[in-house]
Amino acid sequence: MSNERKGAIDQPAVYPSLKDRVVFITGGGSGIGESLVEHFCAQGAKVAFVDIAAAPSKALVERIAAKGDPKPLFMPCDLRDIEALRSCVAQAAKELGPIRALLNNAGNDDRHATADVTVDYWNDRMAVNVRHQFFAAQAVRPMMRDAGGGSIVMFGSITWLVGDGDCPAYVTSKAAITGMTRALAREFGPERIRVNCLLPGWVMTERQVKLWLNEAGEKQIAERQCLPDRLFAPDIARMALFLAADDSRMCSSQNFIVDGGWV
Known part of the structure; x- marks a missing residue:
């Protein structure tokens, strides 16, 4: 079993309001995004997702279909291209119906x-991590409003809360997402559109384990987390299900931290 699938529980919650709900997920081809796609499809939602990596995304679609869950719609997209993102949102709405939940995961x-950050690299990090979240929210807002409401889940990180010192542009972008969340929640609220921010801790995706989980990392987890267990993508996905479902209907403009008690 791959690291992304660890963290499963025997009897996960079922949210009836998510059945047939149209859900749009960014960065859905691997890691946390892959788990989001799997979990929402398992709830019976109509899922569309975008990712820059086509091969793993297509494999995910076939794996979900083989399980008998609703087959998600995959659209390749580089989220630095805002017009391409807008086109994918429009295509998803045309094929599946009005989008009622947006998961800004990528x-x-x-x-x-x-010392190594150039202007181009800085701008690219903002484009990769924060800019597309704003424009995706902008794109889905009219259809959510016309449908009577919806849920937008921005994805931040605990890195800005703890002040990680090895990725300053990333930390800055993730801090900005919390500010954006509060601004959009205030503006969209009268239309019954909820906007929240989900802040994961150190999630044991395949990428994280391969690149950074060494002896020092294991020691840091043991020292910083309150809980002894490792955090996996399904732990994040289950919080996202709650925030997208009607069960969280009065939750908006909030940070929801899932980090094993790191912060």
């Missing part, structure tokens, strides 16, 4: 030092 936490 991002990249490559490590970097301040």
Whole structure:
């Protein structure tokens, strides 16, 4: 079993309001995004997702269909191209119906030092991590409003809360997402559109384990987390299900931290 699938529980919650709900997920081809796609499809939602990596995304679609869950709609997209993102949102709505839940998951936490950051790299990190979240929310807002409401889940990170020092552009972008969440929640609220921010801790995706989980990392987890267990993508996905479902209908403008008690 791959690391992304660990963290499953025997009897996960079922949210009736998510059945047939149209859900749009960014960065759905691997890691946390892959688990989001799997969990929402398992709830009977109509899922559309975008990712820059076509091969793993297509494999995910076939794996979900083989399980008998509703087959998700995959659209390749580089989220730095805002017009392409807008086109994918429009295509998803045309094929599946009005989008009622948006999961702004996509991002990249490559490590970097301040001295090495150029203007181009800085702008690229903002484009990869924060800019598309705003424009995806902008794109789905009219259909959510016309449908009577919806849920937008922005994806932040605990890195800005703890002040990680090995990726300053990433930390800055993730801090900005919390500010954006509060601004959009205030503006969209009268239309019954909820906007919340989900802040994962150190999630044991395949990428994280391969690149950064060494002896020092294991020691850090043991020292910083309150809980002894490792955090996996399904732990994040289950919080996202709650935030997208009607069960969280009065939750908006909030940070929801899932980090094993790190912060």
